[in-house]
Amino acid sequence: MRVLNFTAIAAVAAVAITAGAGMAKADKLDDVINEGTLRCGVVLDFPPIGYRDAKNEPAGFDVEYCKDLAKALEVKFEILPVTWAERLPSIVTNRADVVFGGTSDSLARAKTVGFSIPYAIYYAQAVVGKDSGIKTFEDMKGKRVAAAVGTVPEQEFLKYAKKWGTEKLYQGYQSENEVFLAVAQGKADAGITTNTAVKPIADKYDTIIAGPRMAWGTDYTSVVGPRKDFGWLNYLNLFVTHQVRSGRYQELWGQFVGGEAPELRIPGVMY
Numbered sequence: 001m002r003v004l005n006f007t008a009i010a011a012v013a014a015v016a017i018t019a020g021a022g023m024a025k026a027d028k029l030d031d032v033i034n035e036g037t038l039r040c041g042v043v044l045d046f047p048p049i050g051y052r053d054a055k056n057e058p059a060g061f062d063v064e065y066c067k068d069l070a071k072a073l074e075v076k077f078e079i080l081p082v083t084w085a086e087r088l089p090s091i092v093t094n095r096a097d098v099v100f101g102g103t104s105d106s107l108a109r110a111k112t113v114g115f116s117i118p119y120a121i122y123y124a125q126a127v128v129g130k131d132s133g134i135k136t137f138e139d140m141k142g143k144r145v146a147a148a149v150g151t152v153p154e155q156e157f158l159k160y161a162k163k164w165g166t167e168k169l170y171q172g173y174q175s176e177n178e179v180f181l182a183v184a185q186g187k188a189d190a191g192i193t194t195n196t197a198v199k200p201i202a203d204k205y206d207t208i209i210a211g212p213r214m215a216w217g218t219d220y221t222s223v224v225g226p227r228k229d230f231g232w233l234n235y236l237n238l239f240v241t242h243q244v245r246s247g248r249y250q251e252l253w254g255q256f257v258g259g260e261a262p263e264l265r266i267p268g269v270m271y
Contacts, residue, residue, distance in 0.1 A: 029235050
């Protein structure tokens with residue numbers, strides 16, 4: 001019968017625990033607090049959610065959310081301008097700690113990055129040239145339609161373009177500013193954006209008017225962080241709920257968009 005050396009076993013276990021503790025990696029929440037700076041990726045060609053003001057300073061709903069998160073963490077903030085296509089890569093490459101950028105929480109994207117609960121809700125709408133003749137979504141068939149590369153509106157519209165056989169007429173741009181300029185200059189008949197951006201753009205360009213709502217559903221957007229940093233994602237979830245509970249969500253929505261902020265709860269889902 002073998003006699004177990006419990007003293008030796010305990011010693012080995014202690015070494016294993018110590019080694020494991022040494023290998024433990026602090027998550028993003030600890031990293032941000034220790035660094036003392038929150039790096040926020042923000043799309044700045046998405047007025048009034050993200051844009052540059054008259055002094056060329058970052059402004060808008062998403063910029064204020066970044067500032068609020070930094071304040072809650074008691075750290076400084078840094079705004080990193082990103083294009084629509086750069087949102088996810090900025091997280092994967094650790095260029096940004098978090099992204100506020102109207103990012104739809106798709107299951108495909110969730111294989112790459114992590115998502116908070118929804119912090120803003122939008123629906124897709126077009127801005128169209130005054131002489132385009134576009135009044136309904138069906139009127140966009142056979143027209144030159146533009147959208148930002150890597151966005152859900154692009155992906156959704158291309159499904160219809162494929163069904164219509166008009167894929168060659170589609171125009172993809174790196175930023176929404178380029179989309180709006182293309183419509184303003186008559187290079188595209190319509191540009192797809194969100195409902196919050198339609199009025200500012202129609203007011204900015206004399207040749208652009210508000211167009212129809214797109215045929216697909218409501219767009220739930222989330223704060224984006226590293227996929228495996230669960231402590232960070234949990235904190236982001238709590239941050240979103242505190243923004244709503246404190247009234248800050250409504251305050252910022254009223255300031256930048258106007259009116260009653262959309263209800264973030266999804267029927268039949270616990271949020």
